[in-house]
Amino acid sequence: xxxxxxxxxxxxxxxxxxxxxxxxxxxxxxxxxxxxxxxxxxxxxxxxxxxxxxxxxxxxxxxxxxxxxxxxxxxxxxxxxxxxxxxxxxxxxxxxxxxxxxxxxxxxxxxxxxxxxxxxxxxxxxxxxxxxxxxxxxxxxxxxxxxxxxxxxxxxxxxxxxxxxxxxxxxxxxxxxxxxxxxxxxxxxxxxxxxxxx
Numbered sequence: 001x002x003x004x005x006x007x008x009x010x011x012x013x014x015x016x017x018x019x020x021x022x023x024x025x026x027x028x029x030x031x032x033x034x035x036x037x038x039x040x041x042x043x044x045x046x047x048x049x050x051x052x053x054x055x056x057x058x059x060x061x062x063x064x065x066x067x068x069x070x071x072x073x074x075x076x077x078x079x080x081x082x083x084x085x086x087x088x089x090x091x092x093x094x095x096x097x098x099x100x101x102x103x104x105x106x107x108x109x110x111x112x113x114x115x116x117x118x119x120x121x122x123x124x125x126x127x128x129x130x131x132x133x134x135x136x137x138x139x140x141x142x143x144x145x146x147x148x149x150x151x152x153x154x155x156x157x158x159x160x161x162x163x164x165x166x167x168x169x170x171x172x173x174x175x176x177x178x179x180x181x182x183x184x185x186x187x188x189x190x191x192x193x194x195x196x197x198x
Contacts, residue, residue, distance in 0.1 A: 017044040024170040024178040037063035042180040055149040056196040057182035076154040076179035079103045087192030093139035101133040110159035117151045151182035
């Protein structure tokens with residue numbers, strides 16, 4: 001987390017999940033799994049500084065990847081940016097959701113609806129929930145000081161997902177690619193300020 005030089009505590013970083021190809025979220029890191037040229041991998045990690053949580057995810061290409069995979073990564077990253085731009089004082093929470101969904105669907109992708117972003121602070125997951133879909137101008141009005149973790153999960157095919165036998169890893173129902181990006185942001189006058197920038 002950056003932008004706060006007055007924080008003196010050492011950050012505790014946590015690598016939580018590594019989600020490969022059709023894994024949407026919650027992929028479990030393993031020494032037995034080998035990445036291959038053409039894979040994509042979502043890395044979800046966080047930090048704790050002075051008792052406050054940060055949450056961040058990014059999807060990477062492994063070597064040279066297909067154009068379809070690169071387009072998915074780029075679209076998901078841009079959908080997050082579009083959502084962050086809506087995190088401004090006076091907007092509604094669902095203005096963020098609507099912007100993310102609209103951007104992804106205009107590019108013929110689907111957004112996962114059973115997992116959402118969230119408020120974040122002294123706990124990793126706090127209210128309010130921040131869906132990546134829905135109509136605009138709903139939910140609470142955004143105000144200065146609100147801190148949210150926005151995290152679009154975008155699929156090439158269906159929005160439907162299923163959970164593997166480990167009861168944790170979430171995959172696309174049709175086995176097609178998924179990408180995941182996340183930033184912890186705070187609401188500001190002209191759009192969200194990113195707190196989890198690499």
